[in-house]
Amino acid sequence: MNIKNLRKSILQYAVEGKLVQQDIQDEPASILYDKIIKEKENLINQGQIKKEKPQPPVTDDEIPYNVPESWKWVRLGDLTAHIDGAIKRGPFGSAIKKDIFVPYAKNTYKVYEQGNAIRKSIDYGNYFITENDYERLKSFKIAAGDILISCAGTLGETYILPENAYSGIINQALLKITLNSNIINKNFFLIIFKTITQNEIRKSSIGSAMKNMLSIAWLKSEVFFPLPPLKEQERIVKKVDELMALCDKLEQEEEKLLSLDKHFADNLPKSILQYAVEGKLVQQNIQDEPASILYDKIVKEKENLINQGQIKKEKPLPPVTDDEIPYNIPENWKWVRLGDIAVINGGYAFKSVLFKKQGIRVIRISDFNEDGFIDKNIVRYEYINKLDEYILNKNNIILCMTGGTVGKSLLIKEITEPMATNQRVATIKINTIKEQYIHYVILSNLIQNIIQKEKISTNDNISLNTIKYFLIPLPPLKEQERIVKKVDELLTYCNKLKDII
Numbered sequence: 416m417n418i419k420n421l422r423k424s425i426l427q428y429a430v431e432g433k434l435v436q437q438d439i440q441d442e443p444a445s446i447l448y449d450k451i452i453k454e455k456e457n458l459i460n461q462g463q464i465k466k467e468k469p470q471p472p473v474t475d476d477e478i479p480y481n482v483p484e485s486w487k488w489v490r491l492g493d494l495t496a497h498i499d500g501a502i503k504r505g506p507f508g509s510a511i512k513k514d515i516f517v518p519y520a521k522n523t524y525k526v527y528e529q530g531n532a533i534r535k536s537i538d539y540g541n542y543f544i545t546e547n548d549y550e551r552l553k554s555f556k557i558a559a560g561d562i563l564i565s566c567a568g569t570l571g572e573t574y575i576l577p578e579n580a581y582s583g584i585i586n587q588a589l590l591k592i593t594l595n596s597n598i599i600n601k602n603f604f605l606i607i608f609k610t611i612t613q614n615e616i617r618k619s620s621i622g623s624a625m626k627n628m629l630s631i632a633w634l635k636s637e638v639f640f641p642l643p644p645l646k647e648q649e650r651i652v653k654k655v656d657e658l659m660a661l662c663d664k665l666e667q668e669e670e671k672l673l674s675l676d677k678h679f680a681d682n683l684p685k686s687i688l689q690y691a692v693e694g695k696l697v698q699q700n701i702q703d704e705p706a707s708i709l710y711d712k713i714v715k716e717k718e719n720l721i722n723q724g725q726i727k728k729e730k731p732l733p734p735v736t737d738d739e740i741p742y743n744i745p746e747n748w749k750w751v752r753l754g755d756i757a758v759i760n761g762g763y764a765f766k767s768v769l770f771k772k773q774g775i776r777v778i779r780i781s782d783f784n785e786d787g788f789i790d791k792n793i794v795r796y797e798y799i800n801k802l803d804e805y806i807l808n809k810n811n812i813i814l815c816m817t818g819g820t821v822g823k824s825l826l827i828k829e830i831t832e833p834m835a836t837n838q839r840v841a842t843i844k845i846n847t848i849k850e851q852y853i854h855y856v857i858l859s860n861l862i863q864n865i866i867q868k869e870k871i872s873t874n875d876n877i878s879l880n881t882i883k884y885f886l887i888p889l890p891p892l893k894e895q896e897r898i899v900k901k902v903d904e905l906l907t908y909c910n911k912l913k914d915i916i
Contacts, residue, residue, distance in 0.1 A: 848895060
């Protein structure tokens with residue numbers, strides 16, 4: 416739901432006479448209009464406003480759209496009791512020199528600026544003038560109930576001065592409109608102004624670096640106003656207030672929902688992985704060969720590789736104790752240490768001064784992320800026999816051991832050229848079991864929480880020993896395959912959900 420567009424639609428319905436029902440008992444706008452004209456004549460006779468050339472009636476060709484029969488299209492200059500402002504190269508109000516400003520005191524008068532109209536506040540600005548200067552600039556006076564309109568830069572912003580407003584004058588780039596509240600509802604006037612007049616002002620503005628309202632004469636004669644009966648104005652204002660309050664609530668709920676959606680979309684993948692490593696994502700199958708037998712096969716396979724001289728013999732890791740186990744897993748699973756089921760090394764200590772443009776590619780911490788290898792600023796090294804144990808192969812997992820991205824990992828899906836890991840990039844080489852499953856365990860909160868605790872205590876570092884001691888919940892091989900398939904499927908949905916949100 417687009418609340419912004421909903422607000423616009425409400426205002427548009429209001430100014431078209433479609434928001435509330437018409438009442439045949441209402442005094443029609445034509446009579447109201449006659450009262451407005453009579454009121455202006457009284458003000459002229461009293462010397463409060465100057466007599467001006469009468470505005471011609473709005474012709475059929477000028478009418479922007481149809482309104483109810485009880486309404487009447489009028490020119491803005493006819494509607495208002497007073498529109499005041501002095502043109503100074505485009506801006507309105509009085510171009511006051513700042514050297515006459517004084518601190519606020521009991522007998523001072525406020526100088527209102529554009530910021531008051533834009534921010535809808537009497538407190539913006541701290542400029543005041545003496546009573547003598549106020550008398551001299553009295554033609555620009557403004558009082559509670561008058562409407563401020565910004566006329567330069569940010570065009571057409573409006574603000575009704577409240578009852579507690581300071582008496583004062585308008586500075587340049589401001590316009591004031593005085594309405595007879597017994598004839599025109601000021602809040603309805605603002606609805607029309609925001610919906611129709613503001614757009615007209617902005618479309619017809621002049622200037623390049625600083626946009627200005629065209630002129631007061633243009634505003635009076637070329638801007639049209641759909642005038643409803645006074646009673647209907649009041650009903651429209653009430654309904655608009657009611658619907659805008661509802662929009663406010665909807666906006667708050669929408670923000671909460673978006674926040675929840677984002678939280679849900681961000682945390683759903685973590686939840687999926689956690690369910691996966693707890694044995695809750697797919698069903699167990701009693702026909703599957705249990706993980707204890709799989710583990711024995713892995714240990715035997717490692718012994719064979721040691722005997723063949725393909726990997727080095729290492730000090731045995733201690734068995735997993737009951738105190739270490741973070742949660743219960745299915746009976747046919749087994750808790751193991753990563754170092755027992757994988758071959759792990761920490762990268763070769765390359766000398767950066769010997770990096771070249773030719774040779775075997777060196778994979779540093781900055782050369783990969785969760786999506787793959789980063790093919791920028793590639794460095795290479797002349798091949799030597801010492802690099803053999805650091806050569807990467809398809810389905811190896813590499814893990815960052817230091818720095819701000821400690822814990823990031825990549826399951827290598829493809830090798831396009833010979834590569835070797837630099838120091839502080841751990842390589843996890845796995846046989847017999849599903850590499851993607853082990854990578855999902857590393858990505859899960861189970862392992863990431865261990866990494867975060869370790870990095871905090873060791874200044875953004877994790878040790879090779881910590882990686883070897885990682886606790887891995889090992890399922891049967893067949894279940895690993897089912898888990899990987901289900902996680903892949905669900906993570907695809909998560910990515911689609913993020914795109915929607």
